[in-house]
Amino acid sequence: MAEQQNGCSPSDCAGCAHADSCGSKPQDMREPANPFSHVNKVIAVVSGKGGVGKSMVTASLARIMREQGFSVGILDADITGPSIPKMYGIHETAKGSDEGIFPSVAKDGTKVMSVNLLLEHESDPVIWRGPIIAGVVKQFWTDVMWGELDYLFVDMPPGTGDVPLTVFQSLPVDGIVIVTSPQDLVQMIVDKACNMARQMNIPVLGIVENYSYLVCPDCGKKISVFGESHIEETARELGVPVLGKMPIDPKLAESVEEERFYEADNQYLADVVNKL
Numbered sequence: 001m002a003e004q005q006n007g008c009s010p011s012d013c014a015g016c017a018h019a020d021s022c023g024s025k026p027q028d029m030r031e032p033a034n035p036f037s038h039v040n041k042v043i044a045v046v047s048g049k050g051g052v053g054k055s056m057v058t059a060s061l062a063r064i065m066r067e068q069g070f071s072v073g074i075l076d077a078d079i080t081g082p083s084i085p086k087m088y089g090i091h092e093t094a095k096g097s098d099e100g101i102f103p104s105v106a107k108d109g110t111k112v113m114s115v116n117l118l119l120e121h122e123s124d125p126v127i128w129r130g131p132i133i134a135g136v137v138k139q140f141w142t143d144v145m146w147g148e149l150d151y152l153f154v155d156m157p158p159g160t161g162d163v164p165l166t167v168f169q170s171l172p173v174d175g176i177v178i179v180t181s182p183q184d185l186v187q188m189i190v191d192k193a194c195n196m197a198r199q200m201n202i203p204v205l206g207i208v209e210n211y212s213y214l215v216c217p218d219c220g221k222k223i224s225v226f227g228e229s230h231i232e233e234t235a236r237e238l239g240v241p242v243l244g245k246m247p248i249d250p251k252l253a254e255s256v257e258e259e260r261f262y263e264a265d266n267q268y269l270a271d272v273v274n275k276l
């Protein structure tokens, strides 16, 4: 990253008499939340590549927090592949007032905002360029009236593109959870997600490995469907904790399929909540 500007680096600011007026001073690009939002913690759930179960982990963390009595919201920042509303059986269109947009409320009380709640038909594709998409995600923070929330989970699109950059710059993200799968290929991508967060001074709370194993319904043996896990090594190399491992669980897949994630019971990540 280009650190050097005006002959000095941002790290020189401390103690410099000209720090306030100097162009090297790192700019705070954070956007104000809607005045009707009081969010205690913002946690972004990221993955390096698509399909590793990021939305599953986001919704599972939200569910566990709800079960423990916390007020929770999910900001679905995966604009081109939104899956959160359907998981919760939400098919309505979001309503608004002069003050902002109301999030939808799932049957377990989880507040949800997603582009799918703004489209005329939820099957309409979102064919927008990056900056427009990033602008919508920003509006999910500035224009949505989240009310009082203990936790707002942000389901990020995969990768390190426009939207993650916008979320990290514009929202007061307290930390990220990285979701990965046991495939070797994914490790390098985990590094990228981790490095991006670090470059933007966002704490990495840890890694969740999804699709870790499958329990044989007949003999109870754990089968490593996607090969042996390297998550402990990866976590050690990155200096971050392993938050949890999730097996392939047909019951969880069923609750997604049947659009009733509001009653899903995902105890695989039960311990994670104490680390967020």
Ligand SMILES: Nc1ncnc2c1ncn2[C@@H]1O[C@H](COP(=O)(O)OP(=O)(O)OP(=O)(O)O)[C@@H](O)[C@H]1O
Pocket: 047, 049, 050, 051, 052, 053, 054, 055, 056, 057, 078, 081, 083, 158, 210, 211, 246, 247, 248, 249, 250, 252, 253, 256, 257
């Ligand atoms: N541990 C699991 N057990 C069973 N099914 C799972 C599990 N994790 C994810 N799935 C299923 O796999 C599919 C993909 O998961 P999900 O939508 O969470 O991935 P994603 O990483 O958010 O995808 P995308 O990158 O496309 O947004 C979904 O149908 C989901 O229900």
